[in-house]
Each structure stands twice: as structure tokens, then as C-alpha cells.
Amino acid sequence: MSILTFILVLPLIGAGIVALLPKSAKGGIRAVALATTGLSMICAILAFLTFNGAAEGDGGYKFYQKVAWVTALDINYQVGADGINIGLILMGAIVSFAAVCVSASIQERIKEFHFLMLIMIGGILGAFMSIDIFFFYFFHELALVPTFLMIGVWGRGEDKNYATYKMTLYLTLGALVALAGLVLLYVQSGAKTFDLITLTSQLRDNPLHPGTQTAVFGFLLFGFGILVSLWPFHTWAPLGYGAAPTATAMLHAGVLKKFGIYGLIRIALPLAPQGAQAWLEVLAWLCMGNILYCGWVAMRQKNLNLLIGNSSVAHMGFVFLGIASMNLIGLSGAVLVMVAHGFLAALSFGLSGYLYDQKKTLEIDQYGGALKQMPFIGTLLVMAMMAGCGLPGFANFAGEVTVLFGAWTSLPWFVVGTAWGALIIGSLCIAGGPQHPARSFGRLGIKPEGSRQLLGETALCSFDRLTAFVRDLPEPVDQQDSTLHDPGGGIHRKGFG
Amino acid sequence: MNIAASTLEIAVIVLGVVIMLADLWIPRDKKNWLGYASIAGLALILLGSLNMSGTPSELAFGNMYVLDSFAIFFKRFFLIAAILVIAASVEFSQKFQTGKGEYYCLMLFALSGMMFAASANHFALLFVSLELITITFYILTSFLRNQMVSLEAGVKYLILGALSSAFLVYGIALVYGTTGAMHFDALKTATASMTDNKLLLVGLLMVIAGLGFKVAAFPFQIWAPDVYQGSPSSTTAFLAVGSKAAGFALLMRLLFMAVPDIALQWEKLLMVIAGITILYGNLCALPQRNLKRLLGYSSIANAGYLMMGIAAMSQSGSSAILYYLYGYMFTVIAAFMIIILVMKHTGAEEITHLAKLHERAPGLAGVMTLAMVSLAGIPPMAGFFGKFLLFKAVLEQAAVFSSYYALLGVAIIGVVISLYYYFGVIRTLYWGKQQMVPEEIHVSPLSRVTLWVCSIFMIYLGILPERLMQAAVSAAESLKF
Numbered sequence: 001m002s003i004l005t006f007i008l009v010l011p012l013i014g015a016g017i018v019a020l021l022p023k024s025a026k027g028g029i030r031a032v033a034l035a036t037t038g039l040s041m042i043c044a045i046l047a048f049l050t051f052n053g054a055a056e057g058d059g060g061y062k063f064y065q066k067v068a069w070v071t072a073l074d075i076n077y078q079v080g081a082d083g084i085n086i087g088l089i090l091m092g093a094i095v096s097f098a099a100v101c102v103s104a105s106i107q108e109r110i111k112e113f114h115f116l117m118l119i120m121i122g123g124i125l126g127a128f129m130s131i132d133i134f135f136f137y138f139f140h141e142l143a144l145v146p147t148f149l150m151i152g153v154w155g156r157g158e159d160k161n162y163a164t165y166k167m168t169l170y171l172t173l174g175a176l177v178a179l180a181g182l183v184l185l186y187v188q189s190g191a192k193t194f195d196l197i198t199l200t201s202q203l204r205d206n207p208l209h210p211g212t213q214t215a216v217f218g219f220l221l222f223g224f225g226i227l228v229s230l231w232p233f234h235t236w237a238p239l240g241y242g243a244a245p246t247a248t249a250m251l252h253a254g255v256l257k258k259f260g261i262y263g264l265i266r267i268a269l270p271l272a273p274q275g276a277q278a279w280l281e282v283l284a285w286l287c288m289g290n291i292l293y294c295g296w297v298a299m300r301q302k303n304l305n306l307l308i309g310n311s312s313v314a315h316m317g318f319v320f321l322g323i324a325s326m327n328l329i330g331l332s333g334a335v336l337v338m339v340a341h342g343f344l345a346a347l348s349f350g351l352s353g354y355l356y357d358q359k360k361t362l363e364i365d366q367y368g369g370a371l372k373q374m375p376f377i378g379t380l381l382v383m384a385m386m387a388g389c390g391l392p393g394f395a396n397f398a399g400e401v402t403v404l405f406g407a408w409t410s411l412p413w414f415v416v417g418t419a420w421g422a423l424i425i426g427s428l429c430i431a432g433g434p435q436h437p438a439r440s441f442g443r444l445g446i447k448p449e450g451s452r453q454l455l456g457e458t459a460l461c462s463f464d465r466l467t468a469f470v471r472d473l474p475e476p477v478d479q480q481d482s483t484l485h486d487p488g489g490g491i492h493r494k495g496f497g
Numbered sequence: 498m499n500i501a502a503s504t505l506e507i508a509v510i511v512l513g514v515v516i517m518l519a520d521l522w523i524p525r526d527k528k529n530w531l532g533y534a535s536i537a538g539l540a541l542i543l544l545g546s547l548n549m550s551g552t553p554s555e556l557a558f559g560n561m562y563v564l565d566s567f568a569i570f571f572k573r574f575f576l577i578a579a580i581l582v583i584a585a586s587v588e589f590s591q592k593f594q595t596g597k598g599e600y601y602c603l604m605l606f607a608l609s610g611m612m613f614a615a616s617a618n619h620f621a622l623l624f625v626s627l628e629l630i631t632i633t634f635y636i637l638t639s640f641l642r643n644q645m646v647s648l649e650a651g652v653k654y655l656i657l658g659a660l661s662s663a664f665l666v667y668g669i670a671l672v673y674g675t676t677g678a679m680h681f682d683a684l685k686t687a688t689a690s691m692t693d694n695k696l697l698l699v700g701l702l703m704v705i706a707g708l709g710f711k712v713a714a715f716p717f718q719i720w721a722p723d724v725y726q727g728s729p730s731s732t733t734a735f736l737a738v739g740s741k742a743a744g745f746a747l748l749m750r751l752l753f754m755a756v757p758d759i760a761l762q763w764e765k766l767l768m769v770i771a772g773i774t775i776l777y778g779n780l781c782a783l784p785q786r787n788l789k790r791l792l793g794y795s796s797i798a799n800a801g802y803l804m805m806g807i808a809a810m811s812q813s814g815s816s817a818i819l820y821y822l823y824g825y826m827f828t829v830i831a832a833f834m835i836i837i838l839v840m841k842h843t844g845a846e847e848i849t850h851l852a853k854l855h856e857r858a859p860g861l862a863g864v865m866t867l868a869m870v871s872l873a874g875i876p877p878m879a880g881f882f883g884k885f886l887l888f889k890a891v892l893e894q895a896a897v898f899s900s901y902y903a904l905l906g907v908a909i910i911g912v913v914i915s916l917y918y919y920f921g922v923i924r925t926l927y928w929g930k931q932q933m934v935p936e937e938i939h940v941s942p943l944s945r946v947t948l949w950v951c952s953i954f955m956i957y958l959g960i961l962p963e964r965l966m967q968a969a970v971s972a973a974e975s976l977k978f
Contacts, residue, residue: 072970152924168920173909180888186889
């Protein structure tokens, strides 16, 4: 049994146990959730640390496991890790544990909340380790209903209903379009399998007709694009995250949203490289929309959650730019930004949730003086914002700079544009974030922090360490050299420069 | 003559007659035992059917009746559906002042009609079995005799059903007039050389129109919402599951076994029907406030999804239909069971009556959530895998004929629209505003078992589709593409 299976199954087992526990056993429910996600996180860390030494299974994937599932369609439960997803799995497991930690602030319907959260975590982790395109989709969709219910029942704000529906409908549309692309790939490849390894080798030897590739990549680009809030399909993200309870926002913005990009890098680029060439320019323009337009929108936000939500949409633009660069440097940068932004977004939403619990407001100008009253949280917030504006020393910087380096060779004009975008986001983070908490006079009184929050705080604190630590990550990512199969040399070829 | 081939139908009819006779001696307050006896009898028949494989296929009654793996697959489907629906009827029958015994035996007769329909290999048997289903349903829909809505539903079903039967018979007459054949095997050879005979085509279109009424496909769907809303809930469940499945069984057999050459010319027509049915059902369901009416429109939309499988004209399309129907059965019966349990005393079945059900009966709210999620086609529920198979079948054809992309696009839009109203129900369950004093909910052991069975199978078919998938593939093989 692969260690990845443990990472995936533990939270689901936890969900099963939580479902069986009585409603009143609040402590037991918390303990089960913490224990299962904690164990899952430990497994993920172990996997990450032993990754370089692990034996390679089929297709160059490590920790590989395959179980036949539907023989008539050749669908298999298949998990494995390589340089592209090992960091994401680690990030996912850590953010999941942190999300469970900060959920101590949930007061009502504790059992249901933890049940849904554990199902969502299982889905998220499963999506990133599946190397069967059916399960890839299946696990992602597993998280949809929990997201809907968690925002609907435990969410906040007046337009909660609107936000819930908007998010759910957008996500479903994106997922279905992506599913059409995936099934089209299955049908057109002629391999009659959903197994990504066989599909990859089949398509490397017999690439699809360029027209078909264009169709497949189009489906995948827009399907996954909607899931990652590609401009102009991004409007669900800030709204949804603004209304979501803290844990859901952390999991969704931090981890689940990366699913779409991961899908593009893992499936769309290697299997339809010529299709990618055809869509390259469109993608580059759209990601400019993300970086410039959404950065601009974020600048005007007065609500902390909306600011983080919009800026996270803008950050996704960098990842798309990395993909559009179509070379190894850009892609490595994109993977690094994904992992770094996962931590950053989870930290930011965790902090904003904490501030909301303390102050019952998310208006940024009400946070004046917070640094003095909550030095710890204030410092974390300042660090998160600094990381957000890409200050050297944080993983985001490393990732974004790598993306820009990668893109320079193929898309120089876009790089110039995006560099300005980065400046905008940077200025916004400086202007909007730390400035207010750093002011010396407070407008709201702050209650002393309860010990209940300690756990959450510790978890949040560990994020900052991690955001810095992830700088070390590029090493395993570089190994995608061997795993990013490259039919027709499409990926390495410089774009249309 | 090979009477042994139709053992299952004969057993069901004998069971119906026994129930009808036993009704005379059972005291009024013990009528529920008739329901229990029917369930037990059907369970035995279902067990008996597990012995049959349908390969090689058997013919009976002058080749009118065929027993192949396709027929067996559907017979089991109908038997399971009837068991679950009768379990729901036992709960619902508290509302009937008289005639509980008749209700069960009418259900059994309708069931025998569906089972005959699964084996129809001749226009005469097709017509007779459909009439057996429809005529029993005229009574079942208006069984709440003292309620205007129920009577209205019965009358609407009667008039439109009669109209559809007229279409059917006229169509059959035209087909017979042009080809001189009623038998499906004979039709196949006769129509192969007459694919552009106008009169034959008009006749076949009329037959398809008649079947379209049964499955509630556009443009013959008008009756569905009214009848679904007005009928007793247990009848509606049987109508939604059994009658629709019988229609699809006949449609598949007719199109793919009797007139395959003509069916191939009609892929565009079938695509258009499927697309419009999906959009019509989903768009009309959006503003509905009555849960049964909403499920009526949703059943139209589901007929549209199933028509996609027909339009795909392939083995994988047909096996997708078979798989989808199973998931749909457990889902819909679970939803109607909840309606029966929660809205036992109120006359109307407004969605708002479900508000905060989560606090009153978390288990029921959970099952209803599972059912809505499955209808919306989201993993890990049965509805997802069914839709996945249908999408796959359509995309396989899209490689050959690109119009199928348009059908797929319509289906995706339909699913997104449907999410809005299905999730609206879930929203009401968990954070809707309570508008009236909630009624007390009592769940009998039989209903509890039914709900468990439905929920377990909804999840099982979504997570472990292997076994049913194999059965569906081998059943679709007997359609001989």
C-alpha cells in the first residue's frame, strides 16, 4: 500500500468515525478530526522527505499504487507522486491540518461541519495524487457539495446565498467543461483507458490530430480555467471566499483552487502540446486580465477578505503566465507559485478569520492599531502581505521571479505588463494590509485571546515558517524534466517569440 | 409455445390475484399485511430471476415474446422498483379511506405490464403491455378519490394517455400497411430496403410519439408535471421510475432491433428531441415551489439525458441508459419516500415544508441531500456515474459527427441549471426559513429499511459501479449493434 493512500484515506476514515459519533461528543469529534488529518499530514511530510530516495513505479511515479476499479472502461484507482505534485500533496495535507485546527471557533453543528470538512479534505488530497483522469475529476467533485453546505450553513455576510450559488454554479460549469475535455481525450486517444500513464505514452507515440488537440486543450483550458478563476470567469472567487467560513476558505483558496492549474500542467500540456500552442496567445492575454485587472480591483477593496480573494485571483495570473511560457523554467515557477500561494492564501484567510472572530468586522480601516494589541497576529499579517507582494525571502518571490524569467524568452511584452501588475499588487498589499494594523491608535477594543485559539495560532504561525521553507522546493520540482513527457517537443519549444 | 420463458410475469400476475382475493378476508385494520405480502412475494420472484441469464435468448408465444439478457435486466429493474414503491405505498396508504388492497394488486398488474414490455418483440405485445401499464395507472393516479387534484391528474393522464395510444395504434397500422410485418425480426429485414418510404416513416414517427408520451420527452411532456403533482406520491414514484423505464426499454428495442436502418437516419431528430427535452425540463423546474411538480419537471429533464443515450445509437449509449436508470430509480424513490414521510398530513407539498428538516430529522435530511446530489449528478453518487457514461457515449459519437458537440453543450448547460434547483432543495433543508408549525415525523421500520436500501445503493452505484456496469454492458450486447 502506498503512503499516498494513507494520506488520502485517513481523513475519509475520520469522516466515517465522525458520522458515527453522537452529536454531543464535541471533544471526540474534534479529536478524531485532528488525529486523522494530523496523521495524514505526518505521512505527507514523510513522503516529501523520503521522496528523493523512493523507488520509481510505473511511468516514473513514486509511491505508486494501482487498483482496478471498473474493468469495462479501464478505470483504475491509481495514485503516484512526482516533482509536480509532491509539493502540492504536502501543502494540501498541512493546510488541511491547519484548517481543522482553526475550526475550533465553529460553535454550532460541530459534527456536521467536521464531517463535511473531512470529506472535502479527502477529495482535495485525492485529486492531487490521482493519476487516473477519471479519479482526478471524481475526487475534485467530491469537495463540491461540502463546499456548498459549509458556506451556506456556517458562512457569513448578507449575500451568503448569492455567493454560495455563484460559486457552486461556476465550479460545476468549469468541472463539466473539463470533464468533456477529459472524456474527449479518452475517446480520441484510442487507448481505451483513463490511465494517465498509458494515455501519455500512447499520445507521445501517436499525437492527436492538431485540430483535435486544439479542441481538447480548449475544453481543458476553459474548464480548468473557470475552476482557477481565470479572468473573466473569476467573479465567483472573491465573493465565495468572503462568505465562506475560515476553514473552507483556507482549503478552497489554498489548495483546491490549484487543482485546475495542476490539471493543465499534468494533463493538458503534455497530452495536447500543439493544442496548447494554438491557445497560447489567448491564455497570455487572459492571464494579463488576471494580473492587471484583478490586481486593480483588489486595490479598491475595503474588506479584508475581498482584498485577499481578489489578490489571490491576481496571483493565479502568474501561474497562468508560467504555463503560457511553455518552457521548463516557467512551469517550475508556476508549480512553485502554486505551492507558495497555497500557504499564503491559507495563512491570509486563517488570519482574516481570526480577526473577524476577534473584532466582528472585516473592514480594513477598522484594524488600526491591531499590531499593538495583537502583536503576534499583526506580525503574521504583515508577513503574509509582504509575501503577497513578492518580497525576496518568501517563496512567492522565488516562484514569481522564476515565472517571469521563464516567460521572458517567449513572451517578453507580457512580462513587462505583468511586472507592472506585480508592482500594483505589491503596492496594494503594502497600502492595504500592514499599514492599518501598524498604526498606533486602535479604534476597536480587542478581547484577550482565548486559549481556545492557541491551537489555531500555532498552526498559523507554522505557515510563516513554511512559506519561507518552501524556497527549498525547486529541487524536486526540477525533476519534472523526466516526468513531463513531451510529445513533439511542444513544451520545450519557445512560444511564438 | 414456451410458457416457461414467461414464468416471472405469470408469478407476478398470480401474486396480484392472490392479493386481490386475500383482500376480501383481511380485516380493515390489517390491510398493511397485503403490502408486506406483496413485498415478500416480489422478493421471492426477484430471487428466482437471479437464476435466469437470458443467454441464449428464448422465444415464446409465436416469437412475440423474447427473453434475452436485455429483457432480464429490465425485469429485475422493474421488480426492485416495485418492491421499493410498494414499501413506500404501505406508508402512504394511510391516506386512502378504502381500496388499499386494490392499490397493491393494481401496482402488481402494472408491474406485469412493464415486465412484458421488456420482452416485447412484436407490435401487438408492445401495444398490449403498454396499455396494461397505462390503464392501471389511470386508476392509480386518481386513487385519492376525494381530492380534486388527484382526480384532475387522473383525467389528464387518461385523456393524454388515450391520445398517445391512438398515435401508437395508428402508427402501428401504417407500419403494418407498408411492410406487412408486425414482428420485430421481420420488420428489420422488411425496412432495410424501404428507408425512404414516406408512409413507413410517418408510421414509425407516430409510434415514437406514442412512446415519447410514456417517457415524457418533448413535445409529449405536457402531462407530466400536473400528473406528478396530483397523483398519490407512491403512484408518482412508480410512474417516474417504472413507466419511464418501460418506455425506454421499448424505444431501444424498437429503434435498434426492429428498424435499425431507419433509426440511423434519425440521429439528428433524436438529438434535437433530447436537447429540447433537457432544456425544457430544467428551465421549467427553476421557478417551481411544489416539490412533486419540481420532480415532475426534473423527470422530463432526465428523460432528455436518457434520450442522449438513444441519440448516441451505440452500445455504450445503451449501456449508459441501463446504468442511469438504476441510479435514477433509487434516487427518485428515496426522494418520494421523504415526501411521503415529511408531508404526510399537509395537502400541498411545498418545498418550504422541508425547511429546517435538518433539525427535526437529520437522517431524513441527509437522505434527501443524497438524493438531490445524485439527481444533480455529482460524485460520489449513482447519478454522477450514469451521467458520466452518457457524456462519454455522446462524445464517442462526436468524433464521427460533430453535431454531437452541440448536444453535449446543451446537456452541460442543463446540468448547471439543474444544480440551481436541486441545491435549492438542499438549501431549504439546512438553512431555509421555517414558515409553519412543523408536523411530527414518524418513520416506520419498513420505511426506514427502504430509505437505507435506497441510500446505500445510491452511494454503492456511484463508488463501486463495476458489477452493474458489467450487467449493463452484457444486457446492451443483446441489442446487436
